[in-house]
Amino acid sequence: MNLEMQLTGLTVIGGGQMARALVGGMLESGCLKASELTIVHKTKSTGEWWSSKYSECTTTTDTVEAVAGAKVVMLAVKPHIIAEVLAVKNSAGKSADWSGKLIVSIAAGIGLDKLIDGVGHDRVVRVMPNTPSLVGEGASGFCVSGGVSDDDVQLIETMLNSVGIAAQVTEPQMNGVTGVSGSGPAYVFLIIEALADGGVAAGLPRATALQLATQTVLGAAKMVRETGEHPGFLKDNVCSPGGTTIAAMSVLEQNAVRGAMIQAVQASANRSRELA
Known part of the structure; x- marks a missing residue:
């Protein structure tokens, strides 16, 4: 990592699971310091989670104030x-000032045009991360x-x-x-679970089957990445x-596993279009 590009002044609006994965990963990698992070949350439990996990970060329910002090604002809400x-106002009726900020949205399906309209400028980035970022x-x-x-x-x-x-x-x-990648971890978790279930059905202890299934998926993915082979x-x-x-591949083909995976990706992509 280029330390000259270390992120400063990040405000994250929304502190749920995806923010915990992405921002938590950034904190663990050293790309971001907790003292440079502000989390805007709606629920007490979310604020408490961030404060207990990263004691040097700032937590607040005041979006307007948090945005004012930020260089980069991440929108991590539904x-x-x-x-x-984007239209939020504080108790005094003051709106958030998005000007001069780099706006990074991880909200699925929300297009650049809508974000630009909401913040009033076009220094806007859309990101689709996934949970293994953590x-x-x-x-x-x-x-x-x-x-x-x-x-x-x-x-x-x-950052990414x-x-x-x-x-x-x-x-x-x-x-x-x-x-592919936004929803993809869920597909792989399902595959690992199914492999482990198959191992149990074949007589393996549950823990052993899950251990072997997990390592097999990890190893297979690493082979694709590192060999460069199709x-x-x-x-x-x-x-x-x-x-x-x-013999096993024949069963997978008979049950249209390949087609089901393709359709799953298409269904997720189509839902993303609908959300827009």
């Missing part, structure tokens, strides 16, 4: 309340609007690469990012003629 957040293995996609500088892009890449990998895409491609090629190398693996 898509349906984005408009409410363990430094995230896969994030992002797109930018016209007012985002090269330095801003470098800062975003530093500190917790995994980042890919800059066009805005129409963001729905595909949502379908996954179909690596699959064929495991399938000996008349062997156990090709």
Whole structure:
């Protein structure tokens, strides 16, 4: 990590699971110091979680004040309340001042145009991260609007690469990012669970089956990444003629596992379009 790009003055609006994964990963990597972080929360339990986990961060329910002191603002709230957040006013009737801030949204399906309209400028970035960011293995996609500088892009890449990998895409491609990597961890968790269940059905103790299933998925993914080989090629190398693996592959094909995965990605991408 380039320490000159260390993030300062970050305000995160919303401190739920995705913020905990992404921002927590940034804190663990050293990309961000807790003393430079402000979390805006609605519930007492959320504020208490951040204060207990990262005692040097600031927690508040005052969005207007938190935005005023920020250089970068991350919108980590549910898509349906984005408009409410961007139009927020404090008890004195003062609105949040978004001018001069780099705005980073991780709200699924909310387009750049809506964000630009809400903050009143076009220094805006959309990010689709995923939960493995918390363990430094995230896969994030992002797109930018016209007012985002090269330095801003470098800062975003530093943030996201500190917790995994980042890919800059066009805005129409963001729905595909949502379908593949945004929702993807859930698909893989389901696969690991199913592999472990299969192991138990074959006579393995539950703990042993889960351990083997988890390591198998991890190892297979690492082989694809580090060898650069097509996954179909690596699959064929495991399938000996008349062997156990090709027998298993036949069952997977009969049950349309490949088609189901493709449809799952498409369903997630389509839902992202609907949210927009």
